[in-house]
Amino acid sequence: MNGAKLAAETLKKLGARVIFGIPGLSNMTLYDTLVDYVRNGDIRLVLMRHEQGAAHAADGYARASGKPGICTATSGPGALNLVTGLATAFWDSSPVVALTGQVPRSSIGKMSFQEADIPGVVQNIVKFVIQIKNVYDIPIWLRNAFYIATEGRPGPVVVDIPRDLFNEKVVDGDIKFDEVDIKGFKKFPVYADPMMIKKAVEILVNAEKPLILVGSGAVASMATDEIIILADMLIAPIVSTLLGKAAVPNDYPLYIGMMGYYGRAEANTAFLEADVVLVVGARLSDRTITSYKDIIDSKKKFIIINIDPTDIERLPIKVDVALVGDAKEILRRLINALMSVGVKFERSNWIRRIYEFRDYYSQYYYVDEDGEGLKPWRALKTIRGVLPRDAIVTTGVGQHQMWCGVFWEALEPRTFITSGGMGTMGFGLPAAIGAKMAQPNRIVMDLDGDGSFLMTMNNLSTAVDEYIPIIVAIFDNRTLGLVRQVQDLFFGGRIISVDFGSTIDYIKIAEGLGALGFNAETYEDLVVAIKTSIKENMPSVIRIPIKKDELSLPTLPPGGSLREMIIHDPRKGN
Numbered sequence: 001m002n003g004a005k006l007a008a009e010t011l012k013k014l015g016a017r018v019i020f021g022i023p024g025l026s027n028m029t030l031y032d033t034l035v036d037y038v039r040n041g042d043i044r045l046v047l048m049r050h051e052q053g054a055a056h057a058a059d060g061y062a063r064a065s066g067k068p069g070i071c072t073a074t075s076g077p078g079a080l081n082l083v084t085g086l087a088t089a090f091w092d093s094s095p096v097v098a099l100t101g102q103v104p105r106s107s108i109g110k111m112s113f114q115e116a117d118i119p120g121v122v123q124n125i126v127k128f129v130i131q132i133k134n135v136y137d138i139p140i141w142l143r144n145a146f147y148i149a150t151e152g153r154p155g156p157v158v159v160d161i162p163r164d165l166f167n168e169k170v171v172d173g174d175i176k177f178d179e180v181d182i183k184g185f186k187k188f189p190v191y192a193d194p195m196m197i198k199k200a201v202e203i204l205v206n207a208e209k210p211l212i213l214v215g216s217g218a219v220a221s222m223a224t225d226e227i228i229i230l231a232d233m234l235i236a237p238i239v240s241t242l243l244g245k246a247a248v249p250n251d252y253p254l255y256i257g258m259m260g261y262y263g264r265a266e267a268n269t270a271f272l273e274a275d276v277v278l279v280v281g282a283r284l285s286d287r288t289i290t291s292y293k294d295i296i297d298s299k300k301k302f303i304i305i306n307i308d309p310t311d312i313e314r315l316p317i318k319v320d321v322a323l324v325g326d327a328k329e330i331l332r333r334l335i336n337a338l339m340s341v342g343v344k345f346e347r348s349n350w351i352r353r354i355y356e357f358r359d360y361y362s363q364y365y366y367v368d369e370d371g372e373g374l375k376p377w378r379a380l381k382t383i384r385g386v387l388p389r390d391a392i393v394t395t396g397v398g399q400h401q402m403w404c405g406v407f408w409e410a411l412e413p414r415t416f417i418t419s420g421g422m423g424t425m426g427f428g429l430p431a432a433i434g435a436k437m438a439q440p441n442r443i444v445m446d447l448d449g450d451g452s453f454l455m456t457m458n459n460l461s462t463a464v465d466e467y468i469p470i471i472v473a474i475f476d477n478r479t480l481g482l483v484r485q486v487q488d489l490f491f492g493g494r495i496i497s498v499d500f501g502s503t504i505d506y507i508k509i510a511e512g513l514g515a516l517g518f519n520a521e522t523y524e525d526l527v528v529a530i531k532t533s534i535k536e537n538m539p540s541v542i543r544i545p546i547k548k549d550e551l552s553l554p555t556l557p558p559g560g561s562l563r564e565m566i567i568h569d570p571r572k573g574n
């Protein structure tokens with residue numbers, strides 16, 4: 001046996017089923033070894049068209065399944081191309097494992113062909129990186145990598161393997177596969193003793209206007225049932241972050257919507273008015289809480305559940321109860337403690353008030369205008385009407401993503417996959433490929449922007465060649481819409497370097513890559529296009545024309561507070 005075979009056997013033992021990547025000089029021996037595994041149907045290799053796409057696909061796979069997503073690249077340019085995808089996974093706590101080939105040990109540090117110091121480059125944008133120095137460490141560190149990627153708060157791990165190790169012979173008896181062995185590694189302790197749970201319950205019981213805010217940790221721990229039980233018991237409305245959208249079915253009556261910078265006005269209002277906020281698996285980034293001063297001034301109480309205590313420590317606000325551990329587990333303890341108190345709550349005024357806000361703000365959201373293009377909210381409603389509840393959507397980054405945040409109805413956990421923390425354009429299409437590999441029986445649709453699509457669309461060719469039938473809808477406003485919007489509203493209308501020409505033909509691009517292409521000029525066209533894509537079971541691109549100056553609302557002025565929400569088009573006057 002050699003190092004490459006050792007790696008392949010370990011990957012199989014660890015349950016790796018799909019690897020997204022591109023081969024090159026430094027990971028070729030691994031690919032060669034995998035030939036037998038591919039032939040036996042143990043492992044599938046998906047050939048991406050750019051390594052960024054491989055990292056996003058692994059990320060999409062991980063987010064759709066909860067299992068680690070795996071990608072591989074050769075040394076130097078290959079591994080460097082993974083960087084954006086790895087940072088994207090880290091910022092959104094997604095368990096990606098990247099295997100990067102490295103130049104031979106004897107060449108490291110000598111400016112060798114395709115050498116890049118990958119540990120140096122990625123150390124601050126991944127959960128962990130290790131460069132292997134000894135062939136017997138390959139199985140140990142692959143196992144450790146899978147463990148680190150998924151343990152506690154998930155995140156990406158890079159295993160950098162000098163290519164001479166792949167060829168090195170190993171003696172069977174000396175191989176260790178089985179234990180996780182990470183020197184100096186300590187798990188964060190669970191920190192939620194009965195006294196703290198009691199204190200949290202006391203605060204919740206005495207709250208007049210409690211609110212539950214759910215984030216990506218609630219999705220990662222699959223805590224949907226517990227959140228709903230608790231919300232029902234407390235009669236507390238639920239708001240979410242962008243990544244937390246799929247933590248509760250968005251048609252659940254107490255779900256009010258995404259809050260934050262581009263959040264729903266009623267969700268932001270509920271947050272501003274609440275006297276107690278129970279935060280479940282959200283780190284309260286500057287996208288969600290745009291001004292911490294608002295909170296400090298409001299004196300509201302915070303109970304925060306997070307698996308990573310450093311998320312809580314980083315916050316500049318006073319946290320009344322910090323519960324550290326898995327959301328599902330801690331919510332169960334809270335529910336039990338609350339049941340033993342057995343209080344019946346009367347909060348109809350609070351709920352009624354929020355529903356009134358919702359009704360009031362609706363007049364600004366659901367506007368139909370005649371003229372150019374389709375309305376984003378209605379296009380999303382139309383798409384939702386055609387897709388089954390368990391369909392998975394991914395997005396690019398921009399206005400279309402924010403429209404999804406506000407208007408898309410995520411109905412099951414792990415069905416809304418988007419780049420939140422890093423805001424990486426180009427995420428949607430390759431993430432959809434990964435999600436489809438993880439959930440081949442579900443419909444997977446990338447709700448993309450034209451600018452975002454253009455960044456990673458080369459990977460559509462992968463979807464075609466490898467029969468991965470994803471549907472891509474392009475919200476085609478011929479512009480980098482979100483940047484344009486900021487120029488338009490806050491830079492005095494000085495529009496620069498955002499608009500694309502009129503010539504690009506997305507239907508021909510789709511067809512040129514072997515996919516189906518549809519132009520949805522009307523909502524009816526859109527329905528037909530989706531139904532046809534599903535029926536044909538082929539990768540498809542559907543172009544949805546959107547007016548260039550359509551806005552993503554609500555929004556805030558740059559650096560603004562949630563109190564300064566802009567709800568209707570300021571260009572139209574009052």
Ligand SMILES: Cc1ncc(C[n+]2csc(CCOP(=O)(O)OP(=O)(O)O)c2C)c(N)n1
Nearest residue numbers: 398399400423425449450451452480481482
């Ligand atoms: C890789 C990357 N480059 C630049 C940006 C800055 N940026 C944020 S949104 C946006 C425009 C996105 O355009 P498009 O994908 O067409 O979406 P739209 O806003 O038009 O819906 C840009 C350039 C980014 N987020 N990511």
Ligand SMILES: [Mg+2]
Nearest residue numbers: 449450479481
């Ligand atoms: Mg655009």
